[in-house]
Amino acid sequence: MKRKIIEHGTSNAIILPKKWFDKYGLKRGEEVDIEEAGPMLIVNAEKIRSKQELIQIEQQYFVPYVHRVIGKLFQAGYDHIAVKISDAKDMEEAEKEALKNVMGLEVIKKTDKEIAFDIIISDTSEQYTKYERKVFQTAIEYSKFILDLIEKKEYAKLNDRALEMLNNKFSVFCERYINKTMSKNCVFKYVILWNLEKITDEYKYLAQYVKEQKVKISKETKEYFRESIQYLEDLYTLYYSFELAAYSSMYCRKSSILSKGNKLCLKKQPLEIMVILRLMNAVQGMFDCLGNVLVLNIPKCAATTILEKQD
The missing domain is CATH 3.30.110 (Translation Initiation Factor IF3)
Incomplete structure (x- = not known):
């Protein structure tokens, strides 16, 4: 890896690699150890990384x-x-x-x-990247798991929260990592992860309600359930493979999905209406992630030009 020496006031400076900087959770203003080794300079962040709160x-x-x-x-x-x-x-x-x-x-x-x-777990960027993806995956899998049990009428198993608890663990780890590193765009990522945890909670509360009240779910509501899962899967795809057209599609679809939910509520009995409202809350949570996904990807959009700051 090569770096250019740049002028910094009356001194010279070298810019630290961003990946290395983020990996060790460094922050501007902190001190690192620099050791001379002949023609080499060794930059050591070990003491900072090992600081404990x-x-x-x-x-x-x-x-x-x-x-x-x-x-x-x-x-x-x-x-x-x-x-x-x-x-x-x-x-x-x-x-x-x-x-x-x-x-x-x-x-x-x-x-x-x-x-x-x-x-005892390591707060590394590699671990964050791995668990961030798992937040999406466990949310999707848990929603599918609940729908599958409802369709099979296996209500006794709706208490199984293993996937929901995993989602919580992965979410909280990622939120912890963001809080410790405070890297660029951390607020937007934090909001997305926080919403994904709450979306998963909506499916948990739905499962508990169906089991406790022995709610009979109609074919229409099951189809609406599937539509909410598809919206969540589309959010997952958008986050990791952003396309402006896909973002626009998701943005516009939200209104029609919620409108469909409102119409369903007018036709169903009170017990089933509560299930539909949970699904609508989940969809609203997914929609609330969209703006943050857009902000994270705006610099990469062909429709965007980053202007240089002018005096």
């Missing part, structure tokens, strides 16, 4: 949702989370839930008065 909380202020607080702290980028215990029984349940729902979380210390968790 530490936090301690008191359980008594967060009962009964301590596990959710732990998850949010992981999502915010903390690497070491300590909890001062006030209710041992509640903390035992919180520990189980946190370990079940947070990827890479491990207990490293446990006493009567405190429990401490460390994050």
Whole structure:
């Protein structure tokens, strides 16, 4: 890899490769170690990369949702989370839930008065890229799984949340990575990932409702379900293979899909209407991702010209 030496005030500078910069979660203003080795300069980001964000909380202020607080702290980028215990029984349940729902979380210390968790998963760009794709894939697979069970009338299996929980884990990891690196366009990616998690939740709530209320789903509503899944699959394709025509198509289709849902609601019984409304919420969530996908891809569009900044 070659880099040009450029003038920087009265000094000389070399621009760091973006992939390397992002991979190690570097931020402008941080210091890196530079070591001379004869004709070579070694730029070392190891100390920065190994910096840990530490936090301690008191359980008594967060009962009964301590596990959710732990998850949010992981999502915010903390690497070491300590909890001062006030209710041992509640903390035992919180520990189980946190370990079940947070990827890479491990207990490293446990006493009567405190429990401490460390994050053992690597926050790398390669891991982010892999899990970002899995957020889409698990959302799509979970929606298909729920529809398949409804069509087979296997309502007892609608409690199976394995795919939905995986989606949560992948989403939260990606949101954590974005929070730690704060790379360009991070806000747009964060909103997309956040919406995908909520879309998956809509299918989860739909499944729970159908099982609890023993809702009979008509052929028309099943077809509407399939249409929502297709819209989600199209969003997935658009995100990884952006085309302006495909974006425009998705943008325009949203109105007709929601309009169809409204018309279905006028024809169906109250129990089935709730299912349709969940599907409409999911479609609206997918639509809310579109603008962010567009912003991420505008510089690559043939219809776009990036102008140089003028004085």
